[in-house]
Amino acid sequence: xxxxxxxxxxxxxxxxxxxxxxxxxxxxxxxxxxxxxxxxxxxxxxxxxxxxxxxxxxxxxxxxxxxxxxxxxxxxxxxxxxxxxxxxxxxxxxxxxxxxxxxxxxxxxxx
Numbered sequence: 001x002x003x004x005x006x007x008x009x010x011x012x013x014x015x016x017x018x019x020x021x022x023x024x025x026x027x028x029x030x031x032x033x034x035x036x037x038x039x040x041x042x043x044x045x046x047x048x049x050x051x052x053x054x055x056x057x058x059x060x061x062x063x064x065x066x067x068x069x070x071x072x073x074x075x076x077x078x079x080x081x082x083x084x085x086x087x088x089x090x091x092x093x094x095x096x097x098x099x100x101x102x103x104x105x106x107x108x109x110x111x
Contacts, residue, residue, distance in 0.1 A: 006032055006057055010098050014038075029105040035061070037095035045087040050105045055079035059099025062091040084108070 011018060011034070018034040027050070036059075040046070045066060056078050062071040063080060066087035072080065082088055084107065093099040 027108055031103045033101040035093035035099040039092050040089035045089050047085055047087050049084055049108055051084050051107045052082040053104040055102050057100040057102055059094040059097050061093045061099050064089050064091045
């Protein structure tokens with residue numbers, strides 16, 4: 001077993017958000033996501049079949065949940081548990097430093 005650190009091995013340049021699957025087993029997937037000034041495309045909303053628990057480890061982000069009047073401001077340590085099919089989007093991430101997220105996708109919504 002290799003010891004790794006979620007805050008290490010950050011790319012020098014990041015033209016697109018970096019998504020790395022760290023663990024996948026059954027209906028659970030754990031990802032490290034690295035953003036640097038990235039946001040969801042205009043008009044785009046995530047609508048995922050699984051639940052998502054996401055925590056910001058470093059940097060900052062603005063997460064918009066459909067139906068809420070304002071985006072949530074996330075700082076290191078802040079987390080959100082997003083139910084399956086809850087539409088959401090990233091309005092902004094820190095442009096001056098990498099934003100590192102840990103996302104855990106679990107369960108599958110019944111069809």
